[in-house]
Amino acid sequence: MLQNIMQNQAVEMVHKHFQPLSRKQLEICLLHTFGVAKSIIANNYNITVEAVKQNIKRSVQKLELDNSDALRVALLSTIFVIMLNK
Structure with missing residues (x-):
């Protein structure tokens, strides 16, 4: 499923910068950002x-x-910034 795409470590790295969002909110926003259809x-x-x-x-x-x-x-x-710092 799509959750397999959302590797735990990668999402956690991004989540550090978006603390106001829950993990689920962030995952949904990331999938939307990457062009996955809302349906x-x-x-x-x-x-x-x-x-x-x-x-x-x-x-x-x-x-x-x-x-x-x-x-x-x-x-x-x-x-992008996270990737540059790796």
């Missing part, structure tokens, strides 16, 4: 597509960002 994310977590949308919206609010595009930029930038 697939919903099926993977046994939630509705609307719940996925709400999760992303709440994550944007928790991180005090403007929108989901800003969330994607923040996640991808953080991952």
Whole structure:
């Protein structure tokens, strides 16, 4: 499943930079950032597509960002910096 893609150590490294989010919120946001369809994310977590949308919206609010595009930029930038430091 998709959760296999989300390697524990890698997600934990990213999670250190996004403490306001729960692990599940972060995973959903990461999958969305990588282009996984909301319907697939919903099926993977046994939630509705609307719940996925709400999760992303709440994550944007928790991180005090403007929108989901800003969330994607923040996640991808953080991952890039982590990779550079390895």
